[in-house]
Amino acid sequence: MEKFVKLVDTAIPLSTENIDTDQIIPARFLKATDKKGFGDNVFRDWRFHKDGTVNQDFVLNDERFKGSILVAGDNFGCGSSREHAAWALVGYGFKVIVSSFFADIFKGNALNNGLLPVQVSEEYLKSLLNLIQTNPKTRVTIDLENQFISSEIGKAAFEIDPYKKLCMINGYDDIDFLISKKEKITAFEAENY
Amino acid sequence: MRKTLFDKVWDAHVVDTIENGPQILYIDKHLIHEVTSPQAFAELEERNIPIARPDKIVATADHNTPTINQHLPIKDELSRKQLEQLTANCEKNNITLYGLGHENNGIVHVIAPELGITQPGMTMVCGDSHTSTHGAFGTIAFGIGTSQVAQVFASQCLLLRKPKKMRVNVNGKLNKGVLPKDVILYIISKLGTNSGTGYFCEYAGNVFEEMSMEGRMTVCNMSIEMGARGGMIAPDETTFEYVNGKEFAPKGDDFDEKVAYWKTLVTDNDAVFDKEYSFDAIDIKPMLTYGTNPGMGINVTENIPSENSESFEKSLNYMNFKKGESLIDKQINYVFIGSCTNSRIEDFRVAANYIQGKQKAQNVNAWLVPGSQKVAKQIQEEGLQTIFESAGFELREPGCSACLAMNDDKIPEGEYCVSTSNRNFEGRQGQGARTILASPLMAAATAVEGKIIDITKNLN
Numbered sequence: 109m110e111k112f113v114k115l116v117d118t119a120i121p122l123s124t125e126n127i128d129t130d131q132i133i134p135a136r137f138l139k140a141t142d143k144k145g146f147g148d149n150v151f152r153d154w155r156f157h158k159d160g161t162v163n164q165d166f167v168l169n170d171e172r173f174k175g176s177i178l179v180a181g182d183n184f185g186c187g188s189s190r191e192h193a194a195w196a197l198v199g200y201g202f203k204v205i206v207s208s209f210f211a212d213i214f215k216g217n218a219l220n221n222g223l224l225p226v227q228v229s230e231e232y233l234k235s236l237l238n239l240i241q242t243n244p245k246t247r248v249t250i251d252l253e254n255q256f257i258s259s260e261i262g263k264a265a266f267e268i269d270p271y272k273k274l275c276m277i278n279g280y281d282d283i284d285f286l287i288s289k290k291e292k293i294t295a296f297e298a299e300n301y
Numbered sequence: 302m303r304k305t306l307f308d309k310v311w312d313a314h315v316v317d318t319i320e321n322g323p324q325i326l327y328i329d330k331h332l333i334h335e336v337t338s339p340q341a342f343a344e345l346e347e348r349n350i351p352i353a354r355p356d357k358i359v360a361t362a363d364h365n366t367p368t369i370n371q372h373l374p375i376k377d378e379l380s381r382k383q384l385e386q387l388t389a390n391c392e393k394n395n396i397t398l399y400g401l402g403h404e405n406n407g408i409v410h411v412i413a414p415e416l417g418i419t420q421p422g423m424t425m426v427c428g429d430s431h432t433s434t435h436g437a438f439g440t441i442a443f444g445i446g447t448s449q450v451a452q453v454f455a456s457q458c459l460l461l462r463k464p465k466k467m468r469v470n471v472n473g474k475l476n477k478g479v480l481p482k483d484v485i486l487y488i489i490s491k492l493g494t495n496s497g498t499g500y501f502c503e504y505a506g507n508v509f510e511e512m513s514m515e516g517r518m519t520v521c522n523m524s525i526e527m528g529a530r531g532g533m534i535a536p537d538e539t540t541f542e543y544v545n546g547k548e549f550a551p552k553g554d555d556f557d558e559k560v561a562y563w564k565t566l567v568t569d570n571d572a573v574f575d576k577e578y579s580f581d582a583i584d585i586k587p588m589l590t591y592g593t594n595p596g597m598g599i600n601v602t603e604n605i606p607s608e609n610s611e612s613f614e615k616s617l618n619y620m621n622f623k624k625g626e627s628l629i630d631k632q633i634n635y636v637f638i639g640s641c642t643n644s645r646i647e648d649f650r651v652a653a654n655y656i657q658g659k660q661k662a663q664n665v666n667a668w669l670v671p672g673s674q675k676v677a678k679q680i681q682e683e684g685l686q687t688i689f690e691s692a693g694f695e696l697r698e699p700g701c702s703a704c705l706a707m708n709d710d711k712i713p714e715g716e717y718c719v720s721t722s723n724r725n726f727e728g729r730q731g732q733g734a735r736t737i738l739a740s741p742l743m744a745a746a747t748a749v750e751g752k753i754i755d756i757t758k759n760l761n
């Protein structure tokens with residue numbers, strides 16, 4: 109996993125609410141057996157028309173908007189537990205998703221893949237979406253170490269599980285940690301089973 | 302402190318607590334299927350980590366599998382590859398696999414309970430959000446992502462923070478024609494799709510106590526649709542009776558000993574929940590969804606509400622419905638009875654009971670997809686197959702099928718499908734398909750009429 113401490117970048121505004129994992133990566137793309145390549149199909153049915161032509165109206169196809177920060181409407185990532193959604197977003201190049209609410213499993217999956225979910229208030233989200241829409245060159249700062257997001261509209265703190273924060277900053281994951289606890293786990297098994 | 306059912310099961314599985322951090326939770330059973338496991342196997346292999354407890358893993362093939370001609374090689378190359386990969390991974394790692402054609406094969410959340418793999422007081426996970434189904438047994442069961450599948454492979458544990466606890470009480474007498482599916486669709490329509498986020502939900506009250514295990518599974522299955530990690534119902538005599546005698550259930554003295562423990566798995570009288578809701582059974586009527594999330598539900602006699610928001614309008618637009626209109630008399634050309642929500646024998650009994658002596662409407666394609674080989678066999682043995690076939694329904698072979706349309710069972714673009722599955726998201730049942738979630742009874746009635754009807758009138 110890549111380390112994440114601080115990021116300053118432009119952002120892409122996607123104000124739709126309740127974006128579910130089927131929209132992030134439609135089920136028909138889940139047949140791959142490795143993690144690569146999902147980025148090509150992120151938001152597939154929004155980015156492309158059915159005949160395969162590019163949907164110019166969709167924000168990811170809008171030349172004005174670029175960046176590794178996705179600012180999305182409320183309740184992002186609801187739906188299935190498929191981690192493919194996180195891989196697709198990471199594969200496309202996103203490092204941060206900002207929203208006023210994240211679905212549980214999605215949040216966990218994102219963090220496990222070095223994608224930082226930043227939860228802000230509904231008001232902050234609204235103003236941020238506005239700001240980016242009016243000025244696509246807006247730079248947004250995500251400071252994980254000090255747990256805040258800042259832009260022209262001001263600064264807002266965000267929460268993150270301290271353990272997950274440590275993992276993100278150091279670029280290590282749960283598997284490394286769990287394996288280091290092998291002895292305790294074996295002792296638990298011996299005692300309880 | 303007084304404990305809830307959830308506390309009791311959770312606390313019994315905590316290996317260690319990290320200061321200021323998550324807990325290490327021991328996992329009793331790990332279910333896997335072809336879609337969310339290959340990357341986890343690959344990850345362990347790349348990092349040269351062995352699978353810790355292959356004996357605690359059970360695999361099935363369900364998501365990609367065809368529902369006709371299962372004995373023939375799978376045509377879709379990618380699906381075939383994914384299934385071959387699963388077989389190879391299981392063989393290499395000594396994992397039990399109930400592959401296509403095996404008598405124990407079926408949808409992961411249907412087979413584990415019917416084989417007695419699911420037992421009260423366990424912790425169970427699967428790379429699949431509807432793992433919440435198993436909570437019907439008083440089990441902590443929840444869906445995990447593929448990274449977590451890899452964690453469980455590597456350590457038989459997960460790093461987690463204990464979720465908060467909520468309780469939903471439903472008391473009273475259910476109206477005629479109201480099935481467990483209606484109860485959960487009603488709850489979600491009242492509480493919304495993220496009311497449960499961060500919570501584990503316990504369902505309590507006489508309505509759940511009087512439900513069969515299959516009904517309880519339908520309810521717990523959809524816990525995830527209100528955002529909860531899982532749902533639970535305290536185990537009782539109904540549970541013990543269901544588990545008793547199942548292939549992998551404890552036997553003899555071992556069983557009695559287990560039952561004595563399972564009986565302790567009830568929420569203490571004065572235990573506290575972080576939030577609690579109560580509903581009256583009498584208010585619940587047969588439900589339908591009209592939008593593109595499971596919270597957008599109304600009872601069959603209600604009209605679609607009028608809400609002014611972009612998402613709401615987008616959703617109605619997708620469904621081609623108007624604010625304020627009724628769904629009654631809408632022509633429906635597709636009906637799907639299946640999925641881990643409603644593909645157990647009781648669901649087919651309900652459908653058959655209604656269908657008997659009637660005919661499917663001309664305009665309707667009606668697919669019945671059993672949740673498992675065992676259910677398929679029961680359908681045949683109980684003579685339901687004859688009822689379905691003579692009424693013009695198409696009985697297929699087990700699998701996830703049109704629930705997520707990863708195989709060939711897709712609803713064509715623009716068509717409505719009254720479906721007993723759990724998700725009505727855009728494109729869930731095929732690109733441009735429009736899903737209306739309902740109970741098996743509503744689905745059967747729709748298939749017979751070729752349109753949506755007010756079933757309550759027929760029953761009285």
Ligand code: SF4
Binds near residue numbers: 642705
């Ligand atoms: S039936 Fe549907 S919801 Fe259930 S496991 Fe299969 S795809 Fe998932």
